[in-house]
Structures are given as C-alpha cells and as structure tokens.
Amino acid sequence: MQTVICMKWGTRYGPEFVNRMWAAVKRNTARPTRLVCLTDDETGIDPDVQCFPIPDINLPPNLINTPWRKLVLWKSPLADLSGDVLFLDLDLVITGSLDVMFHFEPGRYCVIENWTQMGQGNGNTSAFRFPVGKHADIFDNFQADPDRVLSSYRIEQLYISREVSDMVFWPDLWCASFKHTLLPPWPMNFFKAPGLPEETRIVAFTGKPDQDEAMRGEWPVKAGWKKLYKHVRPTPWIAEHW
CATH class of the missing domain: 3.90.550.10 (Spore Coat Polysaccharide Biosynthesis Protein SpsA; Chain A)
Structure with missing residues (x-):
C-alpha cells in the first residue's frame, strides 16, 4: 500500500x-x-x-x-x-x-x-x-x-x-513550478499559455496564482505596477488534471 x-x-x-x-x-x-x-x-x-x-x-x-x-x-x-x-x-x-x-x-x-x-x-x-x-x-x-x-x-x-x-x-521536470518553470518569460506570458512537459508529474502553484486562478487566466496583484509583468493566459490543461 x-x-x-x-x-x-x-x-x-x-x-x-x-x-x-x-x-x-x-x-x-x-x-x-x-x-x-x-x-x-x-x-x-x-x-x-x-x-x-x-x-x-x-x-x-x-x-x-x-x-x-x-x-x-x-x-x-x-x-x-x-x-x-x-x-x-x-x-x-x-x-x-x-x-x-x-x-x-x-x-x-x-x-x-x-x-x-x-x-x-x-x-x-x-x-x-x-x-x-x-x-x-x-x-x-x-x-x-x-x-x-x-x-x-x-x-x-x-x-x-x-x-x-x-x-x-527528484529528476528534472518531475516536479515543475507553474511560475518558475512553465510560465513563458515576459513578455511572452501575455501571448502564450503555459505548456505542460510530458514528463511532469506534479505542478506546484506556490504563492499566486492559485490553480483555479491560473486556469481562468487570472493573476491577482495588489500593486498596480505589477500588472505590467504578472500575467497569465488561461491554461486549459489545469482543468483536465485538477
């Protein structure tokens, strides 16, 4: 077991x-x-x-x-x-x-x-x-x-x-960070949704956005200037796996 x-x-x-x-x-x-x-x-x-x-x-x-x-x-x-x-x-x-x-x-x-x-x-x-x-x-x-x-x-x-x-x-990409591994770098994060490598088994959503927020393409930020770079496109594969 x-x-x-x-x-x-x-x-x-x-x-x-x-x-x-x-x-x-x-x-x-x-x-x-x-x-x-x-x-x-x-x-x-x-x-x-x-x-x-x-x-x-x-x-x-x-x-x-x-x-x-x-x-x-x-x-x-x-x-x-x-x-x-x-x-x-x-x-x-x-x-x-x-x-x-x-x-x-x-x-x-x-x-x-x-x-x-x-x-x-x-x-x-x-x-x-x-x-x-x-x-x-x-x-x-x-x-x-x-x-x-x-x-x-x-x-x-x-x-x-x-x-x-x-x-x-763990081996590389078994455990990926949504923000640090999968999110396209600025400014591509405004135009391209995060991908999911085939070998990835776990995706961690440390801090923000949470799973449901990233799925919808939302990134809550308190400071207005952070909206200039904290952005995520809707990410459909989250709904498939979560």
Missing part, C-alpha cells in the same frame, strides 16, 4: 482541495494507494481519505499557520504511518503517474530542488518523499529549542535541507 499524505489547516484551502487531490491520486496511481490528511477540521473531506489530527508543535503563535508547521511530519511515531511516504502540498496539480515516485531512491529523503536556488543544495517541500521516523531528530531538536532553529533559518525547508545528510533531488 502506497501512502500519500497532505496537511490542511485554517481556511485558505477548503475540503474541496483535499477531495480534488484524492481524485487525482486515484487517477494517477496503478498500485493500491491511500491518502492521509493531517488536519484541524475534517468537515467535508471525502470519507475515503484517512484523517488524523495535526500533532502539536512548539511554534510561536505567529508561525503556527506557516510551513513551519510541516515539521510535524518528521515526528515519530506519526499517526499509523511507516516506510516511505509521499507528502504533497494542497497548492499543486498532479499531472502524471505517482507510482515511480515511490520507487525512486528508496529509503531516502527525496525533494524538489528549489527552483529559485538551483545549485545551492536547497529543497522545496511542496512535494517530498520521506522515510517515516528515520530523521525524527529534525522534529525533536526543533521542539527542544525552537528559538535556536528559527534564528538560524528563515524557512523550514532550509532547516531540513541542512539537517538531512542523504537528501536527493
């Missing part, structure tokens, strides 16, 4: 994001696969998704709803999980088979090479596979002294990248 896990807290992403992910996981796996969701509210989530409470973590109140909360995934024990588990953020679209992501470099922490820091040894935790319990010190050390970690690292994925010695990056 393959296990995909996600997390949902607060109100930005409703239960429909979890349900869409579950439908996409089923479409893109040939082997038996389940979806586990760590959440503070399982209302509206498909009953076939296995929900567990988010474990407690020693975080300041202003950081509890930030990606730092994902450090609970390194806790041991963690729900009923064991072996290699694939974590996926809710702000992504699954566009290809996930099965191969369970066979790649078994027993190691596999993560996206951060698109904006290529060659610097930094992972992006939008999609990563990890061996449950193998690196529990990541969680334990943070719990013991969060101020030390928070003063040393700006974001959790940098902390993990420095703590895991056997980190390996």
Whole structure:
C-alpha cells in the first residue's frame, strides 16, 4: 500500500482541495494507494481519505499557520504511518503517474530542488518523499529549542535541507513550478499559455496564482505596477488534471 499524505489547516484551502487531490491520486496511481490528511477540521473531506489530527508543535503563535508547521511530519511515531511516504502540498496539480515516485531512491529523503536556488543544495517541500521516523531528530531538536532553529533559518525547508545528510533531488521536470518553470518569460506570458512537459508529474502553484486562478487566466496583484509583468493566459490543461 502506497501512502500519500497532505496537511490542511485554517481556511485558505477548503475540503474541496483535499477531495480534488484524492481524485487525482486515484487517477494517477496503478498500485493500491491511500491518502492521509493531517488536519484541524475534517468537515467535508471525502470519507475515503484517512484523517488524523495535526500533532502539536512548539511554534510561536505567529508561525503556527506557516510551513513551519510541516515539521510535524518528521515526528515519530506519526499517526499509523511507516516506510516511505509521499507528502504533497494542497497548492499543486498532479499531472502524471505517482507510482515511480515511490520507487525512486528508496529509503531516502527525496525533494524538489528549489527552483529559485538551483545549485545551492536547497529543497522545496511542496512535494517530498520521506522515510517515516528515520530523521525524527529534525522534529525533536526543533521542539527542544525552537528559538535556536528559527534564528538560524528563515524557512523550514532550509532547516531540513541542512539537517538531512542523504537528501536527493527528484529528476528534472518531475516536479515543475507553474511560475518558475512553465510560465513563458515576459513578455511572452501575455501571448502564450503555459505548456505542460510530458514528463511532469506534479505542478506546484506556490504563492499566486492559485490553480483555479491560473486556469481562468487570472493573476491577482495588489500593486498596480505589477500588472505590467504578472500575467497569465488561461491554461486549459489545469482543468483536465485538477
């Protein structure tokens, strides 16, 4: 049994994001696969998704709803999980088979090479596979002294990248960034819709636009001058896969 896990807290992403992910996981796996969701509210989530409470973590109140909360995934024990588990953020679209992501470099922490820091040894935790319990010190050390970690690292994925010695990056284009990989460069983004490489399995929509906004060709921006370059054409393939 393959296990995909996600997390949902607060109100930005409703239960429909979890349900869409579950439908996409089923479409893109040939082997038996389940979806586990760590959440503070399982209302509206498909009953076939296995929900567990988010474990407690020693975080300041202003950081509890930030990606730092994902450090609970390194806790041991963690729900009923064991072996290699694939974590996926809710702000992504699954566009290809996930099965191969369970066979790649078994027993190691596999993560996206951060698109904006290529060659610097930094992972992006939008999609990563990890061996449950193998690196529990990541969680334990943070719990013991969060101020030390928070003063040393700006974001959790940098902390993990420095703590895991056997980190390996996914092959190129398996995990693409909508903004940094697929969006045509300015000014072509005003005339050409983002494409989708055949080998891409996951497209991450970090920041803005969200999946539904990019699908419609909308990019919400607060500063008027940013409209001069923050633009996306309607992207039909999102509706096909999301």
